[in-house]
Amino acid sequence: MAEQQPPARAGRGQPLAVTIRLPAERKRTVPEEVTSERERALAPRAPAAPQRRSLRSLAGPGGAWGDRTFRWLVTGMAVALLGLVAVLFYELSANARPLIARDGLSFVWRNVWDVPRDIFGARALLVGTLVSSLIAVVLAVPVALGISLFLTEVAPRWLRQPISSLVELLAAVPSVAFGFWGLLVLVPIMARTVNPFLIKVLGWTGLFEAPQFGVSLVTAGVVLAVMILPIVAAISREVFTVVPSDQREAAFALGATKWESIRMAVLPYSRAGIVGAVVLGLGRAMGETMAVVFVIGNSPQITSNLLAPGASITAQIANTFAEVSTTGHQLNALLYLALLLFFVTLVVNVAARLLVWRTSAVAGGVR
Amino acid sequence: MAAATAGARPRFQPKRRLGRRKATNAVAIGLMGLCVLLALLPLVSLLAYVIERGARALSLTALVHAPAPSVDGGGGFGQAIVGSVILLAIAALVGIPWGVLTAVYLSEYARGRLGRVVRFFSDVLTGIPTLVTGLVVYGLLVVALGSFSALAGGVALGLIMLPIVARGSEEMLNLVPDSLREAGLALGMPKWKVTLRIVVPTAAKGIVTANLLAIARASGETAPLIVTVLGSNFFTTKLLGTPIAALPLYIFQNATQPDPVKIRLAWAATLVLISFVLVLSLLARLIGRGSRVTE
Numbered sequence: 001m002a003e004q005q006p007p008a009r010a011g012r013g014q015p016l017a018v019t020i021r022l023p024a025e026r027k028r029t030v031p032e033e034v035t036s037e038r039e040r041a042l043a044p045r046a047p048a049a050p051q052r053r054s055l056r057s058l059a060g061p062g063g064a065w066g067d068r069t070f071r072w073l074v075t076g077m078a079v080a081l082l083g084l085v086a087v088l089f090y091e092l093s094a095n096a097r098p099l100i101a102r103d104g105l106s107f108v109w110r111n112v113w114d115v116p117r118d119i120f121g122a123r124a125l126l127v128g129t130l131v132s133s134l135i136a137v138v139l140a141v142p143v144a145l146g147i148s149l150f151l152t153e154v155a156p157r158w159l160r161q162p163i164s165s166l167v168e169l170l171a172a173v174p175s176v177a178f179g180f181w182g183l184l185v186l187v188p189i190m191a192r193t194v195n196p197f198l199i200k201v202l203g204w205t206g207l208f209e210a211p212q213f214g215v216s217l218v219t220a221g222v223v224l225a226v227m228i229l230p231i232v233a234a235i236s237r238e239v240f241t242v243v244p245s246d247q248r249e250a251a252f253a254l255g256a257t258k259w260e261s262i263r264m265a266v267l268p269y270s271r272a273g274i275v276g277a278v279v280l281g282l283g284r285a286m287g288e289t290m291a292v293v294f295v296i297g298n299s300p301q302i303t304s305n306l307l308a309p310g311a312s313i314t315a316q317i318a319n320t321f322a323e324v325s326t327t328g329h330q331l332n333a334l335l336y337l338a339l340l341l342f343f344v345t346l347v348v349n350v351a352a353r354l355l356v357w358r359t360s361a362v363a364g365g366v367r
Numbered sequence: 368m369a370a371a372t373a374g375a376r377p378r379f380q381p382k383r384r385l386g387r388r389k390a391t392n393a394v395a396i397g398l399m400g401l402c403v404l405l406a407l408l409p410l411v412s413l414l415a416y417v418i419e420r421g422a423r424a425l426s427l428t429a430l431v432h433a434p435a436p437s438v439d440g441g442g443g444f445g446q447a448i449v450g451s452v453i454l455l456a457i458a459a460l461v462g463i464p465w466g467v468l469t470a471v472y473l474s475e476y477a478r479g480r481l482g483r484v485v486r487f488f489s490d491v492l493t494g495i496p497t498l499v500t501g502l503v504v505y506g507l508l509v510v511a512l513g514s515f516s517a518l519a520g521g522v523a524l525g526l527i528m529l530p531i532v533a534r535g536s537e538e539m540l541n542l543v544p545d546s547l548r549e550a551g552l553a554l555g556m557p558k559w560k561v562t563l564r565i566v567v568p569t570a571a572k573g574i575v576t577a578n579l580l581a582i583a584r585a586s587g588e589t590a591p592l593i594v595t596v597l598g599s600n601f602f603t604t605k606l607l608g609t610p611i612a613a614l615p616l617y618i619f620q621n622a623t624q625p626d627p628v629k630i631r632l633a634w635a636a637t638l639v640l641i642s643f644v645l646v647l648s649l650l651a652r653l654i655g656r657g658s659r660v661t662e
Contacts, residue, residue, distance in 0.1 A: 078473065
């Protein structure tokens with residue numbers, strides 16, 4: 001501990017020699033000095049800077065040069081990561097440009113996909129993406145919140161690790177496996193059991209009608225729900241963990257039950273973070289490809305029947321890319337779709353991250 | 368709030384109310400437990416199917432041979448395994464150095480706005496659809512170089528790994544106690560040397576964990592490969608100028624065909640892929656656990 005003293009002192013502008021010459025007199029003040037020094041070094045990084053600069057003279061030849069090179073290298077890498085975002089945007093718009101020049105924004109809302117006549121529009125695909133993702137969010141969010149509340153608030157300590165490992169396992173399964181499983185296991189179940197039930201019970205809404213074949217927006221929504229469940233659970237769990245425990249204890253002190261403490265303290269405190277987790281899940285669902293392409297039916301149409309085959313932006317690209325026509329604008333249309341998807345997911349992710357960050361920042365301040 | 372206001376109300380009947388509140392509590396907790404079971408249902412079903420179907424179809428032929436016509440038994444997916452290994456190697460070469468150096472910047476040098484912006488956008492990048500990343504690489508490398516290639520696919524996977532590696536490694540570097548940095552600086556080491564000789568080695572196990580998880584994630588990616596490597600039925604180790612096979616792509620292309628032989632082989636390939644991903648994740652966890660003990 002005491003060894004830290006000289007350089008730290010020197011950092012505040014005093015000559016190094018003085019501090020070293022007077023160790024005996026300093027000794028008395030060392031304990032509290034050290035703690036305050038350590039706190040300063042640990043909390044904000046900024047004050048540490050002058051201290052390091054003064055040490056550079058001790059580094060011998062090459063130290064300053066090496067430092068400058070290394071700093072440029074790592075900063076360059078970090079800036080390149082920002083550049084990547086710009087490149088993504090530029091490259092997609094450059095490749096979609098012929099169609100953007102021809103159709104402009106009318107592409108977004110036109111309801112047609114006709115390769116021979118070279119007319120394209122994204123409406124049915126956009127609607128398919130939104131509807132299947134919303135179904136996924138509606139199905140996944142309550143379950144994910146239940147899991148993360150169970151893990152943070154209810155489960156005994158020994159049970160937490162195994163359950164969270166299993167949920168992480170769900171996240172590790174490749175999406176192509178989910179798609180394959182969805183096609184060969186889930187689709188028959190939907191066609192035989194779930195869909196007839198939905199038609200019987202909810203048919204009056206007009207959203208669930210026969211004929212159905214198992215492949216549909218609903219089936220895609222179910223597979224997507226399974227896929228986004230781990231991320232929504234993980235983020236909301238993070239959000240619940242930063243709820244200060246005095247909030248819970250205050251509720252218990254008022255005589256609240258476990259559930260009441262969750263409702264009174266945990267949920268209100270983490271509202272923004274939960275919304276962030278949900279939006280993040282929505283973004284994931286919209287960008288997911290393989291889980292959807294197997295089970296959505298791949299027929300670009302807009303109907304009010306959720307049990308009819310549909311299509312999504314990602315599924316359309318994945319399905320038609322291999323045999324894209326070399327003449328006409330089909331490839332441009334697919335890249336225009338990707339640009340739309342990029343834009344939507346970018347906005348959704350920025351919004352979600354801001355919400356999640358705000359929660360943890362607030363929590364960090366309180367702690 | 369419920370408890371507080373209930374207590375203040377005059378017609379408060381403690382016994383009945385308490386019973387009801389306890390019942391609500393029990394129901395809520397029961398529902399939470401049900402959520403856990405509900406989430407495990409698809410996991411168990413999927414793993415059971417993959418293991419059962421996959422194990423029946425898996426054979427040495429399937430692992431080492433290239434695809435053959437279905438009348439001859441369908442061959443195997445050896446070329447796809449080789450392709451996946453090549454793709455992941457390129458991805459690691461692109462994603463790991465870039466990601467780790469970005470992490471070093473974020474944890475050792477970043478102050479103020481630039482650090483926050485980089486951190487934010489690398490979080491945002493993890494949410495960008497991988498298909499979109501693939502299409503960008505298609506424009507950059509496939510169109511520009513004139514053909515689908517292993518290089519294009521590897522770069523696409525590397526870019527997908529990048530934010531995962533960066534944020535994961537940064538978290539690990541942040542765990543290194545400042546006293547170690549200060550000790551190094553106090554000995555007169557220049558900061559770059561402190562970073563490379565003290566900080567990074569201390570966090571090495573954690574960084575390896577983050578990288579393995581990123582590779583596991585990249586190895587299951589299919590969508591970006593559809594638009595960058597296309598898939599192939601032949602063994603090849605060429606990095607440029609020719610399409611190459613990949614395991615997830617093989618699964619996708621076989622699973623969607625109405626041919627029982629191909630579907631059987633697709634199950635086998637899925638079993639191989641999932642085992643690879645899970646073993647890698649498990650390995651990452653084990654290494655990560657080791658690092659926590661030493662701290």
